Amino acid sequence: MWLSVQVELGLSPWDMLHSGLSQSLGLSFGVVVMVVGLIVLGLSWVLGQRPGLGTLFNVVAVGWVLDRLLETSWLDDLPAADTWVRVLVLVAAVVLLGFGSALYIGARFGAGPRDSLMVACHHHGLSIGTARVAIEVTVLVAGWLLGGALGLGTVLLALATGPAVQLSFRLLGQDPPARRRTPPTGPVGVPPRPEGARPKPWRRTVQPQSVAMARTGEMARDE
Numbered sequence: 001m002w003l004s005v006q007v008e009l010g011l012s013p014w015d016m017l018h019s020g021l022s023q024s025l026g027l028s029f030g031v032v033v034m035v036v037g038l039i040v041l042g043l044s045w046v047l048g049q050r051p052g053l054g055t056l057f058n059v060v061a062v063g064w065v066l067d068r069l070l071e072t073s074w075l076d077d078l079p080a081a082d083t084w085v086r087v088l089v090l091v092a093a094v095v096l097l098g099f100g101s102a103l104y105i106g107a108r109f110g111a112g113p114r115d116s117l118m119v120a121c122h123h124h125g126l127s128i129g130t131a132r133v134a135i136e137v138t139v140l141v142a143g144w145l146l147g148g149a150l151g152l153g154t155v156l157l158a159l160a161t162g163p164a165v166q167l168s169f170r171l172l173g174q175d176p177p178a179r180r181r182t183p184p185t186g187p188v189g190v191p192p193r194p195e196g197a198r199p200k201p202w203r204r205t206v207q208p209q210s211v212a213m214a215r216t217g218e219m220a221r222d223e
Helices: 002-006 013-025 029-046 053-070 083-106 113-123 128-145 152-171 208-222
Strands: none
Touching: 002 083, 013 029, 013 128, 013 152, 029 053, 029 113, 053 113, 083 113, 083 152, 113 128, 128 152
8 A cells, every 4th residue: 555655656545535525524544444445344244244354453553554664764755766667566465465465365364444345255156357347347437536646556456456365266276255144042951953954854753651562462462
């Protein structure tokens, strides 16, 4: 996120939205990131992706760290670099974003709000890559309507981030976290039947008392 801001080839779709909202509402960039994160988190929860400890940490930490990084002068000379250098930095940012997303989502401590929305869409039938591209393009359009800066980097990030995340999952041998479901409960003392298991065929149960009466009747006939 920080690299995509510093290269000045166009913000990422989410940062484009954050920038447009920041200008419209008069709030700091980091504050907008946190507020939007909470809204997206609520939407993801409605779609069935419950938050975890990592989700809450992501909401607070990303906005705070981003504000601190933007206050530094570490990459102030990057916008003056040759275009090909900035393009390489942007490509590196996409690779790092894809790898980092797959790595921390695969840890299953809870995904960040925006990644939670991606995972929620995945649970509703879309691949990770397709879900991410659809979300990024939608956010890009919203950010552009709010006056956010659109550039080559914006389009690249919108179209490449999803495939990068999906490829990273495959390279790491990980799968997105499964949707959390409430386990079924059966009658007291009776474990629930596993999903997909067929019920056992009906069998007549013979009570011990009936067996004893039948044997008594047989002995009486023999006498």
